[in-house]
Amino acid sequence: MTSTNLVCVFCASHDSPDATYNEAANNLGELLAKASYGLVYGGGGRGLMGRVARSVADNKGDVLGIIPRALTRLEGCSEVGRTITVDSMHERKSLMNEHAMAFISLPGGFGTMEELLEITTWSQLSIHSKPVIVLNTNGFYNALREFIDKAVEAGFVQKENRDIIMFVDTPEEAVRAIKEYKAPNSRYGLNWNKEEV
Amino acid sequence: MTSTNLVCVFCASHDSPDATYNEAANNLGELLAKASYGLVYGGGGRGLMGRVARSVADNKGDVLGIIPRALTRLEGCSEVGRTITVDSMHERKSLMNEHAMAFISLPGGFGTMEELLEITTWSQLSIHSKPVIVLNTNGFYNALREFIDKAVEAGFVQKENRDIIMFVDTPEEAVRAIKEYKAPNSRYGLNWNKEEV
Numbered sequence A, B: 001m002t003s004t005n006l007v008c009v010f011c012a013s014h015d016s017p018d019a020t021y022n023e024a025a026n027n028l029g030e031l032l033a034k035a036s037y038g039l040v041y042g043g044g045g046r047g048l049m050g051r052v053a054r055s056v057a058d059n060k061g062d063v064l065g066i067i068p069r070a071l072t073r074l075e076g077c078s079e080v081g082r083t084i085t086v087d088s089m090h091e092r093k094s095l096m097n098e099h100a101m102a103f104i105s106l107p108g109g110f111g112t113m114e115e116l117l118e119i120t121t122w123s124q125l126s127i128h129s130k131p132v133i134v135l136n137t138n139g140f141y142n143a144l145r146e147f148i149d150k151a152v153e154a155g156f157v158q159k160e161n162r163d164i165i166m167f168v169d170t171p172e173e174a175v176r177a178i179k180e181y182k183a184p185n186s187r188y189g190l191n192w193n194k195e196e197v
């Protein structure tokens, strides 16, 4: 295994009828590889997930897919890069976090949004201090921005945590955000073992 | 242990400056207990979490809190009902799912939204077929409805999964939604062991 810097990408396991989403996934993969980043992801071969993976691999980037056994039928196994089959959904998330030096969320459904918010919560709890980036293609995640504003106003998200998620509009900006990222000071300063997550 | 039907409630571990949120939490606890439901929840004594728990207990309902060791300092241990201290965030979610016959999400921050979406994803994947209810106090979760619409339109959430989350406006409607719930047919028909989640 090469010691590539792996970026974890969350996104839909379906393609969209709107080609803008599909192209953003292709472009992100290409730009990540050209900037010498590899990919760690959920391991599926379908939809935006498959696009990002093939695009990274086509541009000679390292690809590591991590897929739970029970999902291989549903999401399809990727034919590019290395795949690790794990026993549980939780093991997938935990391993993706271990391998990643940054997270980018492309548009997706409930599962994508959940992965994005879990990794955001882990940042809030000082389980990690890596960049969490949302690629807001077509304003897909504007509703998430509204949710955050509402939650800050209601007192449920603290002001210092408002900006854990960085919103960008293009794959170029996403890659730049990783390069320029500086980790914040620890938020709650809890000490976590990997077994506690 | 009594064989109470336990409802899992996700919500903020902070109170709000807007009393409407705090009162909704108090009311929900009372109505659950009066309808003979108990509570399973994250085990914190603070904010809306603490309110729901105290209100269920004050009305003679069963309360079961499940809290990860590392979080006891941050969220505060509840002084009502039984508390199980677990070793990890994941064990908490898994145990809450095992004990619950329904899920209600009140307003909250990143962690609350993540719990709601994880349980929604688990329904989508046929890991459970229990009701998932959002108490949309003050229209707090309107942004989530917008996200779902956008995700369906973009092809990332399938139409048959649009209504996994049931939105209600009052605690009364939330309790009624549990009583009247009929489980849908299995969506993907995957077979899951609890170890695979």
Ligand SMILES: [Mg+2]
Pocket: A114, A115, A118, B114, B115, B118
């Ligand atoms: Mg989760």
